[in-house]
Structure formats: structure tokens, C-alpha cells
Amino acid sequence: MTQSPLFPGAADALLFDLGRVVLDIDFSKVVACWAGHAGREVAQLAGRFSWRDEFYQRHEKGEISDAEFFAALRKLLGIELSDAQFLEGWNKIFVGEMPGVAPLLARAAKRLPLYAFSNTNSAHVDHFSPRYADVLGHFREIFLSSSIGLRKPDAKAYDHVVQAIGVPASRIVFFDDLAENIAGAQARGLIGVHVTSHDDVAAALVALGI
Structure with a gap:
């Protein structure tokens, strides 16, 4: 469910959380x-x-x-x-990819640059990076809290990622499964999409004209 208006041409980049958005966890x-x-x-x-x-x-x-x-x-x-x-x-x-997300990312990547931003740790990064290389390959860059030293929902974390992406925050659509992370992103000017299933991602892409 989106909390900000989406329309065709509203975004210059898409930013995805990993856990429960791209990779299924239990x-x-x-x-x-x-x-x-x-x-x-x-x-x-x-x-x-x-x-x-x-x-x-x-x-x-x-x-x-x-x-x-x-x-x-x-x-x-x-x-x-x-x-x-x-x-x-x-x-x-880690129990696999989120059902249905891979084709959505593949489709979106043909239209806009995709990035990921995850609160995670070095042990998990070493584990999931090779195992899910195919689906993660859709992202131009993956921002990891353990690498940048900043976690969602801290304001500095979003500011760091926005600066690295190089487009205005208001032109970045951010997908996350945690409401507090969506609120943190919106407070820094990003468009937030609260993800409860791949249907939320699909609906947002349709609204964006993708």
C-alpha cells in the first residue's frame, strides 16, 4: 500500500529493501x-x-x-x-526469494535504475550475496548498513543513500516492509511504498507506468 501519490513518470529511481521485499526471511x-x-x-x-x-x-x-x-x-x-x-x-x-518479485524487478530494471538498501550484517551479506546473485543482479548498487555504518530509519542513512544515487529524494520510490522505515524515508522526502506482498510492488509499478 502506498502512502504517497504515484503516477507515470513520478520516479527517476527505485529503491528496495531486501528482507521480506526481495528475499524471504523466517x-x-x-x-x-x-x-x-x-x-x-x-x-x-x-x-x-x-x-x-x-x-x-x-x-x-x-x-x-x-x-x-x-x-x-x-x-x-x-x-x-x-x-x-x-x-x-x-x-x-533466508528461505528463498519473495514469490513473484524477480519478474517485477526484471521489468522495472528496463525502465529505471534499481537500488537496494538493507539493514544487515556481514555474516548475512556473505551468505546471501552468492546464493541470490541472479535476483540481486537487477540492482545497480546495494547499500548495506554494515558497510555504510548507518541503519534505517535514521535520517542520515536515507540522506547517504539519496546522495549516492544522485537524484532528488522526491524522485525516488522506496519499498520496505516495515512501517517505521517507510516513515523515516518519507520524512527525508522519498516516496514510500509499504510492502506486505509482491502485489504491493506490482501495483506501485503499474501506477508508475512500468
Whole structure:
């Protein structure tokens, strides 16, 4: 669902989040793997994990290493897994491409430059980059929080990406599955499309005349 008017010719560039927009993710698979290794209940570990955790966010900004993040997880979750076991579970979050998105990106790329902007970490980047190279190949550039040191929905993150793309924010349509990220983008002048399924992407492209 779009929160800003879209019309043919409204955009000079399209900017896509990756998780739940281009790549399908399932955190339950992460926790299930860790619980299996630790001999714990899935619900117990899931209740302790927090996306707002300081170490999680610092990992996504490239401020701490995978090893430091996993050390923080040992304390947070109260389990003694090896780095390899943590990494195994951590990468199980990726379960494939979002259904129907690849042909939409292929179509859009013939008309406008496509970019991606993801809050992610080095371990995930190393994992998903080769496995999903085909669909990711539609993007001229992929901005990663762990590389640029900035995360959505921080204003500086959007400003950095807009400057790098080189067109006015008002001419960039941004697709993301999180309402807070859409709000952050709109506050910096981008056109936001809240994605709940590939139908939202398809509808936006049609509205743009693509």
C-alpha cells in the first residue's frame, strides 16, 4: 500500500529493501536451529532475543564483528553454542526469494535504475550475496548498513543513500516492509511504498507506468 501519490513518470529511481521485499526471511528457523543445538525450548530463546538489542544494531552497522555479536548472544540467550553453530542458525533466516518479485524487478530494471538498501550484517551479506546473485543482479548498487555504518530509519542513512544515487529524494520510490522505515524515508522526502506482498510492488509499478 502506498502512502504517497504515484503516477507515470513520478520516479527517476527505485529503491528496495531486501528482507521480506526481495528475499524471504523466517526468523523462526534461526531460533529452531539454535534451540536444537542448545537443547532448549524454541519459545524460551525467542522470548529473549530482541531486534532492539544494542549489540544487534551495532553488528548491523559494522561496529562489532560476528564473533563479538555471537559472544553477546551467548549472554543474552544463556546458551553456550560455538561461533559456527550460531552462524549456522543465523543464516537459516533466508528461505528463498519473495514469490513473484524477480519478474517485477526484471521489468522495472528496463525502465529505471534499481537500488537496494538493507539493514544487515556481514555474516548475512556473505551468505546471501552468492546464493541470490541472479535476483540481486537487477540492482545497480546495494547499500548495506554494515558497510555504510548507518541503519534505517535514521535520517542520515536515507540522506547517504539519496546522495549516492544522485537524484532528488522526491524522485525516488522506496519499498520496505516495515512501517517505521517507510516513515523515516518519507520524512527525508522519498516516496514510500509499504510492502506486505509482491502485489504491493506490482501495483506501485503499474501506477508508475512500468
